[in-house]
Amino acid sequence: MNARTLQTRRGMHVRVMEAGRNEAQPLVFLHGVLGLLNDDTFLNALAERYHVFAPELPGYGESSGEELLEDMLDFTLHGWDVVDALGLRQPVLVGHSLGGMIAAEMACIAPAAIEKLVLVDPFGLWLDEHPIPDLFSFLPFEFGDVLFHNRLRAAELLVGATDVAEPDALRQFFIDNARRLGTAGKILFPIPNRRVSKRLYRLTAETLIVWGEDDKLIPSVYAAHWAKLIARARVECVKAAGHMLPYEQPQVLAALM
Amino acid sequence: MPMRFTWFNLMPWPYLPEDFRQTYRSVWVDLPNRLYDPVKGHALYHEYMDQLEYADELGFDGIGVNEHHQNGYGLMPSPNIIAATLARRTARAAICVIGNSIALYNPPIRVAEEFAMLDVISGGRLVAGFPVGTPMDTNFCYGQIPALTRDKYAEAHELIMRAWAEEEPFAFDGKYNQLRWVNCWPKPIQKPHPPIYIPGGGSVETYDFCLEHDYNYSYLSFYGYLAAQALMDAYWERVAQSGKDESPHRAAFAQVIAVADTDADAERLYKEHILYFYNRCLHVAAAFLDPPGYRTINTIKASSLQRLRRQSASEVPEATWQQLLDGGMVIAGSPETVRQRMEELIKTLHVGHVFCLLHTGNQPDDKTRHNTRLFATEVIPKLRHLWPEWDNDDRWWIHPLESPRTGSPPHPNGQVAEPTPVERA
Numbered sequence: 001m002n003a004r005t006l007q008t009r010r011g012m013h014v015r016v017m018e019a020g021r022n023e024a025q026p027l028v029f030l031h032g033v034l035g036l037l038n039d040d041t042f043l044n045a046l047a048e049r050y051h052v053f054a055p056e057l058p059g060y061g062e063s064s065g066e067e068l069l070e071d072m073l074d075f076t077l078h079g080w081d082v083v084d085a086l087g088l089r090q091p092v093l094v095g096h097s098l099g100g101m102i103a104a105e106m107a108c109i110a111p112a113a114i115e116k117l118v119l120v121d122p123f124g125l126w127l128d129e130h131p132i133p134d135l136f137s138f139l140p141f142e143f144g145d146v147l148f149h150n151r152l153r154a155a156e157l158l159v160g161a162t163d164v165a166e167p168d169a170l171r172q173f174f175i176d177n178a179r180r181l182g183t184a185g186k187i188l189f190p191i192p193n194r195r196v197s198k199r200l201y202r203l204t205a206e207t208l209i210v211w212g213e214d215d216k217l218i219p220s221v222y223a224a225h226w227a228k229l230i231a232r233a234r235v236e237c238v239k240a241a242g243h244m245l246p247y248e249q250p251q252v253l254a255a256l257m
Numbered sequence: 258m259p260m261r262f263t264w265f266n267l268m269p270w271p272y273l274p275e276d277f278r279q280t281y282r283s284v285w286v287d288l289p290n291r292l293y294d295p296v297k298g299h300a301l302y303h304e305y306m307d308q309l310e311y312a313d314e315l316g317f318d319g320i321g322v323n324e325h326h327q328n329g330y331g332l333m334p335s336p337n338i339i340a341a342t343l344a345r346r347t348a349r350a351a352i353c354v355i356g357n358s359i360a361l362y363n364p365p366i367r368v369a370e371e372f373a374m375l376d377v378i379s380g381g382r383l384v385a386g387f388p389v390g391t392p393m394d395t396n397f398c399y400g401q402i403p404a405l406t407r408d409k410y411a412e413a414h415e416l417i418m419r420a421w422a423e424e425e426p427f428a429f430d431g432k433y434n435q436l437r438w439v440n441c442w443p444k445p446i447q448k449p450h451p452p453i454y455i456p457g458g459g460s461v462e463t464y465d466f467c468l469e470h471d472y473n474y475s476y477l478s479f480y481g482y483l484a485a486q487a488l489m490d491a492y493w494e495r496v497a498q499s500g501k502d503e504s505p506h507r508a509a510f511a512q513v514i515a516v517a518d519t520d521a522d523a524e525r526l527y528k529e530h531i532l533y534f535y536n537r538c539l540h541v542a543a544a545f546l547d548p549p550g551y552r553t554i555n556t557i558k559a560s561s562l563q564r565l566r567r568q569s570a571s572e573v574p575e576a577t578w579q580q581l582l583d584g585g586m587v588i589a590g591s592p593e594t595v596r597q598r599m600e601e602l603i604k605t606l607h608v609g610h611v612f613c614l615l616h617t618g619n620q621p622d623d624k625t626r627h628n629t630r631l632f633a634t635e636v637i638p639k640l641r642h643l644w645p646e647w648d649n650d651d652r653w654w655i656h657p658l659e660s661p662r663t664g665s666p667p668h669p670n671g672q673v674a675e676p677t678p679v680e681r682a
Contacts, residue, residue, distance in 0.1 A: 070405065070432075137286075137397065137544040171558075178557050182404040182550025189548070190400040 001040050001047075001054075005062065008081035012065035016086065017054040020047035025115065027092040028053050028083060030099025032244070033123070033135065033184050034143065035060040035176075037157045042250035046257065050092065055082045057098075059183025066183040072194040075187055076105040080113075094257070096120040096246050097218075098184050101196065107207075108199035117207040118257055121215050121243050125226060126193035130219050136181065136189055140173050149214040149242035157247055200229040207233045210256055212241035212248065258506055258651045259641045260603065261610040263319030263353050264312030264629065265511065268305050268339075270329035271619030272297060273537045278575070283542035285328040285393040292329065302332075304622050306339060310346050311626060312615075315633035319351035319384060321612055323456075323477075324358055325391070326398040330538040337371045344379035345664035351655045352379050355454055355475060355612070356386020360406055361399045364434045365413035366441065369420040372451065373443045380661025381446035384654075386454040386475070387414060389463075393545045404550030407462075409433045421450045452653050454509065459488040460556055464495040467507070473653045475509040477612065479539065482512060482602040483585035489606045505609035505644045506653045512602060513581075513614045515589035516631040523589040526624055527617070528578050531587055534618030535576040592635035599636060603643050610653070 059066035095103025100122020144154030160173030
């Protein structure tokens, strides 16, 4: 993958990973609540068919300017600012977890501007009967326990968040989390529901909803609720995957798209 | 202004079970309220308020209350309610509300109004505290977004201070509060405003905030004066850099204190209650101490992360009496022992005001009064003039009416006492 940094019209500095052929259909992938982890398998699999762009949200990795993001509309318009800065027309919009929530909002605000919408274990809805665990009270080791189906994958990808990790790695994980979840908290805390449900009627594009069957953070019953609120929705459930589906079953997920 | 001593009660729940640490993960946020018994609570509130009034009778300069939510550690979600009763039943001591977590009030004009009411009812005896609030209270219980809490606090502060200062209605177009008509009725007696105390935990931003506005910086730690040295040194260094004078009345400190006739008596009388406080009331889950975004990255980099490990999360060792004494978390002993250590505290931290925690944990009323009486009569008189050069500095103290009125005493037979008429001229 190639990495570059662009500046949005609002002044954010955003690092974007890019792969795939220039003439292929553009696809924008918005990462999840823990950011882009150190494994490109999913994005590379997509890049066989799409021209893939994966921007890092300010507050994550090398992107900056998160102090300008305060509410849901800021996050939504920032998403379109990045698409504009990349010069893309009619992209396929894919969002995972936190990115799914942002992608859904982007689609509501500009339904005709996307080719297709894919939501992977998205945040954004709340069902009283199925409360989502309080991510903001997790100790580091709980991220691995709750977000992954496979503990070994968690240990590989969330360096620092497991007990065997070095103290320095734990510290780095904690500092990174303070920044990225501090930013994500502006739309996820204390209840990850900024009322996208009342805007989803606007969606016109074909929408694919994919869920990790063993998502212990946002249980898979949420998939049906999304589908009920979106006109052209199809649901797929993937076995042997948790909330971190793109990192646990990357080939299966890419094939569904 | 001579050294000031405020009698402070957190109002803990004294009926937490013996196996509390093993059975419950946290005294705060998610402790089921089935552990709270309102009938016991009825007697307890009155006992605690009686103790605060007793401290006023004994000559404490202030009586203090504060705000916490959803916990067995401090049962004052609304300190203003307690303060209102104290304002009616006392006539001399400062009413120190340390304080109202101003980012939680919607709109925060509510704080301007209630604090003004307290200042007026008490005849100008309010000390107004503006804490940012613990993450447990502010974020987990009251749902404020961690990364925006300080910004919201700053706006609330601006609104309250303007509401007190302006004499004509004004519009306030804030990010978190939009009010077309701000017009604070009543307004405080004390001018330009009641003394303002900022409870802080050691961030440079808070030091600067206090210095910029000339507010008192209060370090309300339970970890004692020895552990506080580095933090208070850093504060005074900041004071020196800012070019402000080094009046000790710029700062206050909270200390757990236990006085008895002898050192041995102090251990015998108070040990179990103080251990109750440290081992049960402070048993807060690490999960609730630090939501991402609450602290700045620089502050996090400087902190210990041991408590974040899987094993240590549930196995914080119990505090022992000797640790508490050696670490200075508790000052306990005969009046002379306590005097010596209090003098050391006041001198080394350079403070002009101590919040005295003389009720601790599940300490019963008789012991609390014994402790309070001995400290007031045997210790305080010997500590009054440790800062003689600042004895006339009253910038961080109340300026009450000359003879404030109190509530009429209730008649023993249930008849209403003859009230003093209020002049209407």
